[in-house]
Amino acid sequence: MQSVAAAIQRLDAIADSTPVARLAEAFSAAGHELALVGGSVRDAFLGRSSGDLDFTTDARPDDILAIVAPLADAVWDVGRDFGTIAARVHGQSVEITTYRADSYDGTTRKPSVEFGDSLEADLERRDFTVNAMALALPARKLVDPWGGVEHLLEGTIATPGAPEISFGDDPLRMMRAARFTSQLGFTVAPDTQRAMAELAPRIEIVSVERVSDELSKLMLTDDPVPGIRLLVDTGLAQLVLPEVPALRLERDEHAHHKDVYEHTLTVVRQAIELEKARPGIESPDLVLRWAALLHDIGKPATRRIESGGVVTFHHHDVVGAKLASKRLKALRMPSDTISSVARLVELHLRFFGYTDGAWTDSAVRRYVRDAGDQLERLHILTRADVTTRNVRKADRLSFAYDDLEERIAAIQEAEGIAAVRPDLNGDEIMRILGLTPGREVGEAYKFLLDLRLDEGPLGPDEAERRLVEWYRTRGN
Structure with a gap:
């Protein structure tokens, strides 16, 4: 794990990037909170790079869409019912989700979607403390109510709150x-x-x-x-x-x-x-x-x-x-x-x-x-x-x-056995023996394949001679 100082530098670099800075400015101007959350915050402490960026906000989905659309190259709202709007902003893929305060009925892992009003409460419902940290924007304040940084330093996986509930x-x-x-x-x-x-x-x-x-x-x-x-x-x-x-x-x-x-x-x-x-x-x-x-x-x-x-x-x-x-x-x-x-x-x-x-x-x-x-x-x-x-x-x-x-x-080079096939294919077998598609063609193919495996390449002429002899002596 990198030092905390190095992690802060990495988070600052993310916050300084054009897509994040534009989003932070736009949400602040609209009177809404915005925070970087999840794997990108965790990975800044681990010295790892993250691809997509995840954000959370007190803004509801329609408000998110209104704020993001003027900045985005593209917008996807297929997750609107779950509070998530995805977009590409200055070439960067982002997902922005309304604070959640979901509830579970105990019979399914799919929650009843409920929107929340608190960043801390949103972080509490996340899986592990190392994923329950956020960088509040544009203030760049690290929000870590569940000791995620400490657990990163210790190398510990723990849940926010009681694990039995989580x-x-x-x-x-x-x-x-x-x-x-x-x-x-x-x-x-x-x-x-x-x-x-x-x-x-x-x-x-x-x-x-x-x-x-x-x-x-x-x-x-x-x-x-x-x-x-x-x-x-x-x-x-x-x-x-x-x-x-x-x-x-x-x-x-x-x-x-x-x-x-x-x-x-x-x-x-x-x-x-x-x-x-x-x-x-x-x-x-x-x-x-x-x-x-x-x-x-x-x-x-x-x-x-x-x-x-x-x-x-x-x-x-x-x-x-x-x-x-x-x-x-x-x-x-x-x-x-x-x-x-x-x-x-x-x-x-x-x-x-x-x-x-x-x-x-x-x-x-x-x-x-x-x-x-x-x-x-x-x-x-x-x-x-x-x-x-x-x-x-x-x-x-x-x-x-x-x-x-x-x-x-050596055998592959000499004989080309990477894909072993008989010296004659099915059409040639049927022509030589006067057969139509059926069991006998399969038996003849297997006979020639066994010859190929036992003796290597025979060439079409020798393969035909051996095939005809086999067919004549098998009781037909």
Whole structure:
């Protein structure tokens, strides 16, 4: 965090900017209060830049519109019923909202919209003290009735007023607490965390879409692990992502110093480190991060104790892929995200057979074929899945994967296997065999694809000869 003096300088710079100065002057001339609020004030203390600027005022929506319209390049009033007018002023996007004094009925997180007359009361209804600060304009007076600056200095997440009331009114704030824990690197105040644990069941009144959105925002932070831990420790994860706390009950046979839960959190962090360092991967990568978090969720269901007390998790990759798909569907994630994550979970163990014996070129081609457009992510997930403290074992696995990637690159260069296809397409198969679209064409296509994977490119003439021979000898 920057010093308070540096933060004041940043706030002064915002206040001096043409859009803010014009707005402050216009609202003052109209006899209304105006204050900069929210993330832009908080981020000034954190030394971070903010994009859009949020303001609050005692002016009602119609008055806001009348004041802003002469200054704005464009105005949007779709939020008028909630007291919000959005505009672009001298190229700067702004939102100006009437003071709110909302009330909740306890059955929904959507409040009954009520306008207020006090800046302090408006700040009290905000989620956390670090977001409940304002810079009153044009006086440039910092308004901080709930100790937001102190909590920024301490690195603490706390609510204005009683957390039980705040979370009772809007349970989604508990999810945001987890996100801010990771996003800001802060710690949740003890009374706030206790309230999260007590009120965790209230999250069920929040729409799945909003919960899913907060989970994804958490996963996109630089280090999602603190937020994940908070969700698990407070019982929220048991309600929104139960497969993750279930991992605490198992032991990982590959890393006896950690249970599967701790192993998973390590994999998430290692995957993010590799994601940021690896060319060709856009960071942050939500699909990769979800795959890292969910890659072992099949273990609780497949845990078996064999003779001698050996613990096994046979087929946890296949089971885990199904569970990941089911959970992400329940969270209403996009279908392409669901299929990609499930595919990565299903394939995350495939490489470990590579160290048991030399793979043929055919096996390498099939690895690439099965990964498809998830190959780069699979490279990262597989490397991140190595969490052993045995340096010799870790080095052996790393060198083996280096070798596999080198072989993939060499075969791709020689054969172009990035997208493996047979030497003949469906139309050519039908022409050669005199078939019409149907099951037999699919079987012929699979035969040629298997040839391509086993032997590499054959060329159209050899592929046709082999196809005709296969078709003649298959009993037709």
